[in-house]
Amino acid sequence: MTIRVVELFAGIGAQAQALKNLGLDFTSTVCEIDEKAYRSYCAIHGDTPNLGDITKVEHLPECDLLTYSSPCQDMSVAGSQRGMEQGSGTRSSLLWDVGRLLSDAKERGRWPDVLLMENVDAILNKKNISEFNRWIEFLTNLGYTSSYKVLNSTQFDVPQNRKRCFMISMRNGRLFDFPDPIPQTRRLIDLLETDADEKYCVPE
Secondary structure, three states: OOEEEEEEOOOOOHHHHHHHHOOOOEEEEEEOOOHHHHHHHHHHHOOOOEOOOHHHOOOOOOOOEEEEOOOOOOOOOOOOOOOOOOOOOOOHHHHHHHHHHHHHHHHOOOOOOEEEEEEEHHHHOOOOHHHHHHHHHHHHHHOEEEEEEEEEHHHEOOOOOOEEEEEEEEEOOOOOOOOOOEOOOOOHHHOOOOOOOHHHOOOO
């Protein structure tokens, strides 16, 4: 079975790469406004249809899996911290355009079976938690059951301390069981190249 995937805020396609790593058969459509990110996506994964600016998208393509890593700049402690409140006009409030598209997809009887969200763990802090809970309530009213957890890349044999909140939302009352951590076996030095081309190096 070929999984039909739509990647909103696709970036360079981390979710697509994860599906490849799992050996899954899938087709993808992306939604990415940043042209350089989209060019990088295509260089990594091959030419892929792009919906462009999410605020101008009217309908989601029919899909089985929808991924959405909406902008984090207004939630991250390293960013402006202006929040993600619906209607606020912040970049992080583009999350609610995902909601608009999901509502439309359900009305047309073509809403995705599974949703995958990834964002900074600050989405759960005091400033953002009420809006995050509103988002979960919105998904619940659409018929999704959501499970979320903060995972650190160091828990999965990646030599980087990077916390992210992952949420899986599924139809028909299904709950996602997050994987257990795996032992750390690699160090940063194991991943660094020793013979990188000089064009990638800062000159003296």
